[in-house]
Amino acid sequence: MTSSMTPKRRWHIIVFLAPAVLIYTTVMIIPLFATLRLSMFAEINNTRVWVGLENFRTLFGDAVWSTQFWNALANNAWFFIIHMLVQNPIGILIAAILSSSRLRFSALYRSAIFIPTILSFVIVGFAWKLILSPIWGIAPGMLDSVGLKFLYQPWLGKEQYALTTLGLISVWQFVGIPMMLIYAALLSIPDEILEAAECEGITGMALFWKIKLPLILPSIGIISILTFVGNFNAFDLIYAAQGALAGPDYSTDILGTFMYRTFFGFQLQLGDPHMGSAIASAMFGIILIGVCIYLFGIQRRLRHYQF
Amino acid sequence: MNRTTRPITRTHIAAHLILLTYTVIALFPVFVILINSFKTRKAIFRDPLALPGADSFSLIGYHTVLKQGDFFLYFQNSMIVTVVSLILILLFGAMAAFALAEYRFRGNALMGLYLALGIMIPIRIGTVAILELMVATGLVNTLSALILVYTAQGLPLAIFILSEFMKGINDDLKSAGRIDGLSEYTIFFRLVLPLVRPAMATVAVFNMIPIWNDLWFPLILAPAEEVKTLTLGSQVFIGQFVTDWNAVLSALSMAIIPVMILYIIFSRQLIRGITSGAVK
Structure with a gap:
């Protein structure tokens, strides 16, 4: 602003921007496009050859590849649905309770409920694996004590339950994030609005549904897109709990584990960076579609209130 | 006065009940891992929910972890x-x-x-x-x-x-x-x-x-023993010692404890940071 009149080059602007732009461009942006580009190549006789969209034709058309891809995508979608249906409502409920009444110990509850979020996937994956394990018997033992032992299943080991179980474990880990963001949004609602509503006779549940919920919709939108991006790029929990093969029988395979396996190879199959790049490109496309739907379809329609 | 305080206390009790239930759900797995890491193998299986007592207390798991895995190096790498x-x-x-x-x-x-x-x-x-x-x-x-x-x-x-x-x-x-x-x-x-x-x-x-807990990039870019981070180090260690329950539980606890200490120190800033609306 000060020297915008002077014609000389303002080197300090370049000096301030250079380190960040350089690291961001070389380590993030160029590799991102290089990966998209690599998906158009294949290795034939030890040389890299341009094959156009051939890899994608294999990925979507070849029976072996496409079954794996659609399986991973469907699992990933289910993983996301679990988060939207369980994690976010629980987070909103807890935040609403924490913020509604002048509750004692609310800071303590808040800190405690956030603890799983700070733990690594490795800890969370193994801890739950041990707790649900039929060998150790904590889960069956606890069900037995309330007379529900017949409900026990080795959930992580059964195809029909494993993915849902992992989804719920991930929900357990991340409930803290929607809780915090919604809590912050609820606190930022001005008291005058709530008092005005109370004067009109709107209290309790009605106050939440009719006044608070519409006001926090933008925050719920942000949480949804954060959940979407996080879920479609997830890998760690499945890898920690079920390994790269995402067992049993690929029933917990999601796009992240599928890409890892393809890129690095496993057992007898060799790693293939080009097919790995093709899967990464597909993930990029999916995330881009999600972000665009959010930016242009949802965020624009939500009314934002300025206080 | 009395008429207005009665329903408020009742909703307060309900609120405390819900929050307390969820807090127990959130902390239970961490608690189980920590207490069992201090028990003998027999005690771990005999009564998993009991606190370590005089006859069941044991540090054998921690001995194995410290002898077999280079956790101080991993910790140092993660820290750097x-x-x-x-x-x-x-x-x-x-x-x-x-x-x-x-x-x-x-x-x-x-x-x-x-x-x-x-x-x-x-x-x-x-x-x-x-x-x-x-x-x-x-x-x-x-x-x-x-x-x-x-x-x-x-x-x-x-x-x-x-x-x-x-x-x-x-x-x-x-x-x-x-x-x-x-x-x-x-x-x-x-x-x-x-x-x-x-x-x-x-x-x-x-x-x-997210940096401390990341598994993806250490696994792909730096899997060698001398540059392993704590997250990758515990993942590999636990994978090798799956059947040694004492070692697995102790390794998990050793990965939990530094994060918990950091959280206790920084939780105020963290919560203030998230709730300050910086991400709106």
Whole structure:
């Protein structure tokens, strides 16, 4: 602003921007496009050859590849649905309770409920694996004590339950994030609005549904897109709990584990960076579609209130 | 008076019940892992929910972990990667944010948009090419590779948060500095940086947890023994000792404890950072 009149080059602007732009461009942006580009190549006789969209034709058309891809995508979608249906409502409920009444110990509850979020996937994956394990018997033992032992299943080991179980474990880990963001949004609602509503006779549940919920919709939108991006790029929990093969029988395979396996190879199959790049490109496309739907379809329609 | 307090206490009890139930659900697994890591193998299986007593107390798991795994090295690696990445994110992020917030130049808005792209796009998508880049530059199996990746990953949000914050700083102080003949660098380091400290704390706590806990990049870029991070180190260790329950439980506890200590120290800043609305 000060020297915008002077014609000389303002080197300090370049000096301030250079380190960040350089690291961001070389380590993030160029590799991102290089990966998209690599998906158009294949290795034939030890040389890299341009094959156009051939890899994608294999990925979507070849029976072996496409079954794996659609399986991973469907699992990933289910993983996301679990988060939207369980994690976010629980987070909103807890935040609403924490913020509604002048509750004692609310800071303590808040800190405690956030603890799983700070733990690594490795800890969370193994801890739950041990707790649900039929060998150790904590889960069956606890069900037995309330007379529900017949409900026990080795959930992580059964195809029909494993993915849902992992989804719920991930929900357990991340409930803290929607809780915090919604809590912050609820606190930022001005008291005058709530008092005005109370004067009109709107209290309790009605106050939440009719006044608070519409006001926090933008925050719920942000949480949804954060959940979407996080879920479609997830890998760690499945890898920690079920390994790269995402067992049993690929029933917990999601796009992240599928890409890892393809890129690095496993057992007898060799790693293939080009097919790995093709899967990464597909993930990029999916995330881009999600972000665009959010930016242009949802965020624009939500009314934002300025206080 | 009495009529109004009765229903309030009842809703309070209900609220406490729900919160308490969820707190127990949130803490139960951590609690079970920690108490059982201090028990003998027999006691772990005989009564998993009991606290370690005089006859069931044992540190055998920790002995195995300390003898077999190099957890101090892993911890040190994690510490170096996290601290250096945070310093670079904060320093370079603040510098770029200052350039965007303070100066009017051609391409300012475009540059801001370019740097903001990385907030929504996960860096993992570029993994294949990142590995090739690190192989080409000889950085595979070095902590520098991880530091570079985490710095690149953290910069977009850091620049976004810090530049929003810097736009709110009063111009008077900076103008006074310029009249006194201070260089732009002195103005940035001496006048502006101290003022944005709260926003820097927010950025730091946001980045700390994902960097410390990441498994993907250590697994791909730095899997060698001497550069393993604590997260990868415990993953590999537990994978090898699956049947040694004492060792597995102790390794898990040793991975939990440093994070818990950090959380207790920083939880105030963390919660304030999240609830301050910096991410709205």
